[in-house]
Amino acid sequence: xxxxxxxxxxxxxxxxxxxxxxxxxxxxxxxxxxxxxxxxxxxxxxxxxxxxxxxxxxxxxxxxxxxxxxxxxxxxxxxxxxxxxxxxxxxxxxxxxxxxxxxxxxxxxxxxxxxxxxxxxxxxxxxxxxxxxxxxxxxxxxxxxxxxxxxxxxxxxxxxxxxxxxxxxxxxxxxxxxxxxxxxxxxxxxxxxxxxxxxxxxxxxxxxxxxx
Numbered sequence: 001x002x003x004x005x006x007x008x009x010x011x012x013x014x015x016x017x018x019x020x021x022x023x024x025x026x027x028x029x030x031x032x033x034x035x036x037x038x039x040x041x042x043x044x045x046x047x048x049x050x051x052x053x054x055x056x057x058x059x060x061x062x063x064x065x066x067x068x069x070x071x072x073x074x075x076x077x078x079x080x081x082x083x084x085x086x087x088x089x090x091x092x093x094x095x096x097x098x099x100x101x102x103x104x105x106x107x108x109x110x111x112x113x114x115x116x117x118x119x120x121x122x123x124x125x126x127x128x129x130x131x132x133x134x135x136x137x138x139x140x141x142x143x144x145x146x147x148x149x150x151x152x153x154x155x156x157x158x159x160x161x162x163x164x165x166x167x168x169x170x171x172x173x174x175x176x177x178x179x180x181x182x183x184x185x186x187x188x189x190x191x192x193x194x195x196x197x198x199x200x201x202x203x204x205x206x207x208x209x210x211x212x
Contacts, residue, residue, distance in 0.1 A: 005027050011189060012191055023188060029174040030172065031171070054096075058134060059192050068186050071173050073171045074176065077166070079165070085119035096116060096138045120147050120149050120154025131191070146202075174186040
């Protein structure tokens with residue numbers, strides 16, 4: 001999505017292997033094929049399969065400007081994003097839209113009085129030139145939404161319900177697809193993007209980061 005300003009690089013998080021994706025010009029993201037109903041071969045892997053629970057995780061180096069995401073499935077209305085909180089512009093944010101207005105934040109900060117936007121205000125060092133791990137989880141059965149930064153719980157909310165899907169927007173890495181129109185590009189590096197149809201545990205997140 002965009003102009004094609006990306007390369008793969010051997011710069012990866014500490015003790016990791018493989019390559020990372022470098023989006024170097026602020027005009028390009030990666031849209032996952034068949035993740036939108038606008039695709040002829042659309043599958044609902046990232047829609048109906050995630051309405052009750054999910055985990056979205058990635059390593060990133062660099063910081064999105066404005067409201068721009070690291071990874072998203074639209075998220076302005078239906079959908080979700082791991083992004084800049086867009087308020088103080090220094091805190092990571094995990095937003096799952098359509099999960100209800102009864103959400104109550106127990107850790108972190110609500111962004112612009114929207115209880116579905118959860119910012120980890122204690123973590124403001126994302127743009128320090130090093131790699132960071134961001135993990136968002138959501139579980140409608142427990143009502144809990146969590147945001148982890150570098151293996152530690154940075155924000156949490158309770159009393160959440162099933163979220164509304166964004167089937168006409170692609171799952172995007174380093175961008176946001178607004179009903180078929182990509183934009184909001186991230187400049188930086190991304191490594192090991194993961195999406196699960198369940199909420200992983202805090203121990204699992206710590207293991208991914210290498211704490212345990």
